[in-house]
Amino acid sequence: MADLPPLREVIAKHRLSASKALGQNFLFDAQLLDRIAAIPGDLQDNAVLEVGPGPGGLTRALLKAGARVTAIEMDKRCLPALTELGDAYPGRLRVIEGDALKIDHNELMGEPYRVVANLPYNVGTALFTRWLSGEGWPPQWISLTLMFQHEVAQRIVAEADSGAYGRLAVLAQWRSSAKLAMKVHRSAFTPPPKVMSAIIHVDPGEMPDGVSARMLERVTQAAFGQRRKMLRQSLKDVPRALEVLAALGIDPQRRAETLSVGEFVAIARALS
Ligand code: SAM
Numbered sequence: 392m393a394d395l396p397p398l399r400e401v402i403a404k405h406r407l408s409a410s411k412a413l414g415q416n417f418l419f420d421a422q423l424l425d426r427i428a429a430i431p432g433d434l435q436d437n438a439v440l441e442v443g444p445g446p447g448g449l450t451r452a453l454l455k456a457g458a459r460v461t462a463i464e465m466d467k468r469c470l471p472a473l474t475e476l477g478d479a480y481p482g483r484l485r486v487i488e489g490d491a492l493k494i495d496h497n498e499l500m501g502e503p504y505r506v507v508a509n510l511p512y513n514v515g516t517a518l519f520t521r522w523l524s525g526e527g528w529p530p531q532w533i534s535l536t537l538m539f540q541h542e543v544a545q546r547i548v549a550e551a552d553s554g555a556y557g558r559l560a561v562l563a564q565w566r567s568s569a570k571l572a573m574k575v576h577r578s579a580f581t582p583p584p585k586v587m588s589a590i591i592h593v594d595p596g597e598m599p600d601g602v603s604a605r606m607l608e609r610v611t612q613a614a615f616g617q618r619r620k621m622l623r624q625s626l627k628d629v630p631r632a633l634e635v636l637a638a639l640g641i642d643p644q645r646r647a648e649t650l651s652v653g654e655f656v657a658i659a660r661a662l663s
Contacts, residue, residue, distance in 0.1 A: 395479055398448050405472045407446050409582055413466050414511020416580035418448045423579055428452035429571045430536045430592050431505050440500055442491040442508040442518065445469055447510055449478045453621060454480045461500060463491045492517055492564075497531045504531065509538040510596045516543060523562050526605070528598040535593040536572070544571050544589035551651045557618065558611045565607060569593045598655050607659035614647035614655075635661040
């Protein structure tokens with residue numbers, strides 16, 4: 392195992408004060424970081440994409456677990472610290488400077504990969520939506536292990552008939568399994584954010600036959616766009632949707648949040 396200085400020394404040496412604009416809340420607790428790196432399972436020789444390594448706390452834990460890491464970071468100030476980390480694990484860390492939202496991850500990785508990231512909320516949700524969208528399935532990624540605000544994590548794993556249930560839950564569950572893997576107290580971060588966090592782990596599952604991802608997205612967008620309204624109102628602009636509800640025996644007086652993921656899939660299949 393490489394002999395590395397404590398993270399707080401690394402931060403001080405490279406003057407890495409956390410930038411609010413970049414959503415920086417760093418993790419320093421090595422034990423916690425090891426536990427996060429263990430969530431995806433054995434990483435020995437696995438290709439891992441880490442988005443937003445910052446000063447490299449999680450990156451260290453991933454390297455220690457035996458992963459080959461590609462890390463995308465947009466804050467130039469972090470690059471010297473990451474270079475030092477790469478020197479301690481020769482040939483195992485590739486650092487890409489840039490905005491992860493503008494990079495084609497599949498092309499960058501060129502092989503099946505796992506994703507592990509502690510990202511700012513808005514970037515995390517945008518990437519999560521992107522990783523879970525599209526017609527091609529299974530995806531090139533093998534698993535996603537991502538830190539979110541606790542409230543967002545609850546929306547991802549929510550079940551039908553709960554207040555947190557919506558588009559994000561359907562997107563995360565219709566052809567994947569998403570679980571809340573760990574809660575992380577706000578005090579674990581420097582500086583501490585205002586709210587609690589949680590780590591979501593996603594494994595891709597089977598794509599249901601005969602369903603277009605675009606159609607499912609269209610139906611959930613319409614249904615949850617007016618979540619307080621009955622389906623006969625919220626889906627009235629989706630061609631043939633009301634006919635399909637009748638054929639499937641789904642009461643048009645129900646509201647979106649009462650429909651299970653399976654029922655959304657059945658509607659999208661009948662419309663696809
Ligand atoms: N992974 C580190 C940790 O756990 O201590 C840092 C986490 S901090 C919450 C988020 C990191 O993501 C920051 O280093 C920030 O500069 C970086 N970041 C923010 N937006 C990004 C983007 N669009 N692409 C790549 N990195 C980004």
